[in-house]
Amino acid sequence: MTDEIMFERVALIGIGLINSSIARLMKRDGLAREIVIYSRRQSTLDKAMQLGLAERAESDLGAAVEAADLVVLGAPVGANAAIAEAIGPHLKPGAIVSDVGSVKSAVIRDVAPHLPAGVHLVPAHPVAGTEFSGPEAGFAELFENHWCILTPPEGCDAAALEKIAEFWRRAGSTVDIMDAAHHDKVLAITSHLPHLIAYNIVGTVADIELVTDREVVKYAAGGFSDFTRIAASDPEMWRDVFLNNQEAVLEMLGRFTEDLAALQRAIRWGDGEALEELFTRTRAIRRDLIEAKQV
Amino acid sequence: MTDEIMFERVALIGIGLINSSIARLMKRDGLAREIVIYSRRQSTLDKAMQLGLAERAESDLGAAVEAADLVVLGAPVGANAAIAEAIGPHLKPGAIVSDVGSVKSAVIRDVAPHLPAGVHLVPAHPVAGTEFSGPEAGFAELFENHWCILTPPEGCDAAALEKIAEFWRRAGSTVDIMDAAHHDKVLAITSHLPHLIAYNIVGTVADIELVTDREVVKYAAGGFSDFTRIAASDPEMWRDVFLNNQEAVLEMLGRFTEDLAALQRAIRWGDGEALEELFTRTRAIRRDLIEAKQV
CATH class of the missing domain: 1.10.3660.10 (6-phosphogluconate dehydrogenase C-terminal like domain)
Incomplete structure (x- = not known):
């Protein structure tokens, strides 16, 4: 793995097992210049900041995604529609919105309608996890030797898709691409x-x-x-x-x-x-x- | 664990995962002067003898239990009735018949009627195992830090019960005694x-x-x-x-x-x-x- 910045600013929405592992991995390998985290719960944000997972914590969704070139949705998938609605107007043109959810059709259904033109949705499912949860449960090696499935919707931007695929390869995963259904x-x-x-x-x-x-x-x-x-x-x-x-x-x-x-x-x-x-x-x-x- | 002979002659009926682990354990700790094994299949007996699990292999049930002071039934429990019928007339007075099956009422039902007076039935269930089977799958440490449940039938000889309990304690198990049902x-x-x-x-x-x-x-x-x-x-x-x-x-x-x-x-x-x-x-x-x- 080469140490090379892939993203200037990454916004991690939800900072549980998966997103906190992404934060650790990005820090370990210098993949992001700045990480901003959002959580519904202030106590979770405090814990994540104590763990050194991010440069900045935001309890406002719009502020969290401001100027981010990558947004990763990591809350339970039922929250995605409301989150997408809240962040939509604040997304930077050219930004990539990805996620880590275990279902994919619903993510496209709930998120795509709220994204402005020029923002790219690249849904992802890293098939990795443990029975533990919360920001303290993550670790940078979680994704090594696991599959990560990408389910690009029709008309997905090829460069955005490749960038997300490259990120998961750097995480140590093997990338597979398939239809969400x-x-x-x-x-x-x-x-x-x-x-x-x-x-x-x-x-x-x-x-x-x-x-x-x-x-x-x-x-x-x-x-x-x-x-x-x-x-x-x-x-x-x-x-x-x-x-x-x-x-x-x-x-x-x-x-x-x-x-x-x-x-x-x-x-x-x-x-x-x-x-x-x-x-x-x-x-x-x-x-x-x-x-x-x-x- | 002290090296002390507990049994002069042990007959292991069936030599799969559990009984082959018992054989290894008895050999390692010198718990039996002589081990005799029986299996339906000649190829299994050959393999077990090659592995050095016993002094003698017998393909006749009566000959296998002759003069044994301990007989351990280790075939699938459905075979017990026929095995007990075959060995009954050949059992030595004072012999202990035990088993390693995962069900216990059926063992008492199928075995007890075929045992002559003066032979003691002490059913046992070592709650240990792996997904592997056959004589090559056993190992002496299989029972360490596991439970072994004994289900003595009514009127069970106290000395025989204690001898079997002591054997399982030497195997590294914690012994529990309960009703078969x-x-x-x-x-x-x-x-x-x-x-x-x-x-x-x-x-x-x-x-x-x-x-x-x-x-x-x-x-x-x-x-x-x-x-x-x-x-x-x-x-x-x-x-x-x-x-x-x-x-x-x-x-x-x-x-x-x-x-x-x-x-x-x-x-x-x-x-x-x-x-x-x-x-x-x-x-x-x-x-x-x-x-x-x-x-």
């Missing part, structure tokens, strides 16, 4: 459905009064603990993901539920062959992931 | 349901033709890969767990399905509050596990 389907399968199922099973287990809490905790290593990591992910962020990728998530959930009904029936009727057939098939998937170095 | 309920929640759900989601994703296999593998780190580890667990073993803990598993699955229907409804109707409330609750469970050092 396709992104939302793929991620519904590989990320949104797994999160939903993990949240659900952890909720179910938490509610069970048959055994003491202590026993659930004691024997969690038997399988349950594997689910708790992703079920500890940021509640607001995930609320908005499900609300903004409703159709694809419900479609995948329908398939999951059908398959589960068949599995339930196999257990009830003692159909060992059906069980073994499924369990043998799923074992092979793990091997594929190991070969692809994805686990 | 209670064990099966607790484990249905903390282990069997999580495995079932993991198997199901991996199966659902594998079947989806909307996206290429390559894409599922590429973006698995977004959440899906967390499920693939436990969905790679031994197919035969897990088939038998579900068939032999049917009632408790179906009961837990019913609760999971009810909760999932409510979650589905919340997504369909855009009930963000319900989603955020659940996701906040599940996050707290993770904290409990971390505090209890169970993750």
Whole structure:
């Protein structure tokens, strides 16, 4: 990675896990001359400034994006429409507006209408994260060896797209470009459905009064603990993901539920062959992931 | 751990992940004067002997348990009834029969009727494992810092129970004693349901033709890969767990399905509050596990 300024002024809207990691990365590699941060909460801004993540903190959206050549939306995706409306009139001609959200059609739907002509929208989804959140949770290496998916809307400015792609390559990510609707389907399968199922099973287990809490905790290593990591992910962020990728998530959930009904029936009727057939098939998937170095 | 012979002759019936780990541990710490192994498959016996796991391999069940003072059943639990019937007449008076299965009521049901008077049944469940199987997958440290649950049937010989408990303490486990029916309920929640759900989601994703296999593998780190580890667990073993803990598993699955229907409804109707409330609750469970050092 070469130390070379890519942006004069970057405005990070929201300073949670992802945007605070971007701030650290930009500081470490000198990619921005100036970083301005915005958060709804003054306490978050104070914490981020104490951590040295930015030159300046703004609690006004318009002031935060003033003269920025890159604006990165990093709040829960449900907040994007209101944020875009507020920043639209303050954006510099030629500015790039990007984001880090886990859904992409909704981002284009909510943000594009508020951007003045000459401002370029380049939606991005770094497929990286941890179960921790807040400005203190970020780290510059978060994106290394992960994918970053860009979903340029029709007519997207090629130079702006390439600049964002270059930024993510410098972050250590491999960049993939696809249509927003396709992104939302793929991620519904590989990320949104797994999160939903993990949240659900952890909720179910938490509610069970048959055994003491202590026993659930004691024997969690038997399988349950594997689910708790992703079920500890940021509640607001995930609320908005499900609300903004409703159709694809419900479609995948329908398939999951059908398959589960068949599995339930196999257990009830003692159909060992059906069980073994499924369990043998799923074992092979793990091997594929190991070969692809994805686990 | 003191090097002190606990058993003159140990017969390990089945030599997969768990029993091969027991063999390694007994050899490392000199806990048995002689280990005899049995497997249905000659190739497994050959491999285990090459690995130096035993003094002797037997392909006849009666010969394998002859004069053993400890017999450990380590085949998938569905095989126990036939194994117990075959070994019963060959067991030495005073011998202890134990096992390592993930269900316990079924083990007592299937094994106890075939044991002659003076032979002591002490069912055990070491709550430890990996997604790998076979004699080459074992290691002596597998049980360290894990729980081992003993479920002595009514009238269980106290000295035999204490001897098995002492063995597991030497293996590095913490021993817990409970009723078999209670064990099966607790484990249905903390282990069997999580495995079932993991198997199901991996199966659902594998079947989806909307996206290429390559894409599922590429973006698995977004959440899906967390499920693939436990969905790679031994197919035969897990088939038998579900068939032999049917009632408790179906009961837990019913609760999971009810909760999932409510979650589905919340997504369909855009009930963000319900989603955020659940996701906040599940996050707290993770904290409990971390505090209890169970993750």
